[in-house]
Amino acid sequence: MATTKRKGGASGSERTNSRVWLYSILLTLQYGAQPLISKRFTGREVIVTTSVLTCEAAKVVCALILMVRDGSLKKVFSQWTLVGSLTASGLPAAIYALQNSLLQISYKNLDSLTFSILNQTKVFFTAFFTYIILRQKQSIQQIGALFLLIMAAVLLSIGEGSSKGSGSSDPEQILFYGIIPVLAASVLSGLASALCQWASQVKKHSSYLMTVEMSIVGSLCLLASTTKSPDGEAIRQHGYFHGWTPLTMIPVVANALGGILVGLVTSYAGGVRKGFVIVSALLVTALLQFLFEGKPPSIYSLVALPLVMSSISIYQKYPYQVKKKES
Secondary structure, three states, X not given: OHHHHXXXXXXXXXXXXXXXXXXXXXXXXXXXXXXXXXXXXXXXXXXXXXXXXXXXXXXXXXXXXXXXXXXXHHHXXXXXXXXXXXXXXXXXXXXXXXXXXXXXXXXXXXXXXHHHHHHOOHHHHHXXXXXXXXXXXXXXXXXXXXXXXHHHHHHHHHHHOOOOOOOOOOHHHHHHHHHHHHHHHHHHHHHHHHHHHHHHHOOOOOHHHHHHHXXXXXXXXXXXXXXXXXXXXXXXXXXXXXXXXXXXXXXXXXXXXXXXXXXXXXXXXXXXXXXXXXXXXXXXXXXXXXXXXXXXXXXXXXXXXXXXXXXXXXXXXXXOOOXXXXX
């Protein structure tokens, strides 16, 4: 009987692991292809806010369809409470909104390379907050894998290059309006990611429901901003679908499906694994640019490739082992 249980448990674990890899690979491909899809099918006249709002609406529709498909819709909403929703999704959504604002401030006052490198520290903060909130420890090998991942991300950032200088030569302005905001945004990103993982893994909050809730909260914040923003003025002047074509829906739907996959990866594998996906996607983008645009990958991308592959392999192969207490 005991043997049968172990086999059943092992089989369930294998199915979950296969699902994690499937979601991670799909998300990597989506992240990697999204810049090219957006560039190809989104015209310059399209108002950014309308694209984001439509994407959030598409996320809600996709999540509801998936909940209907797996039969969880009625159960999920029968157990829904406002307090539970605000705790599980409202707080992370508000944190992500603040994070995005800080990133916009920072990007205007830092050169792109410095910004990209400092922005990669969110992987470490994600690991830190998953330990604080979920007590999820990392092995020595996994910590080493995170360092390899950061090195790869830095190389890829250098490979992209940039001619954009900082908005100011004032050292104090660069520090207080550039470096500090991007580091604060990285801390908030790690915190929000850990909170999402806590909600899905500890509170058993459905990842599809979290997608719906966070999309609604994010959309409400974005709609509120249109009362003062240039995009809001452009919408009032030219109309919501100014510059849109039927093909504009392709990147919108692709981005929405990516949002669904982010929730699934966070739910099944955690926020740290999402960091590996994002860096791996940069390599996919470089490959697709070579295949479809004839732009060869930089030497930095070629050096980063084995680092990313090694970091993923090490992180997966050497999980933290709980030491057994001697009786």
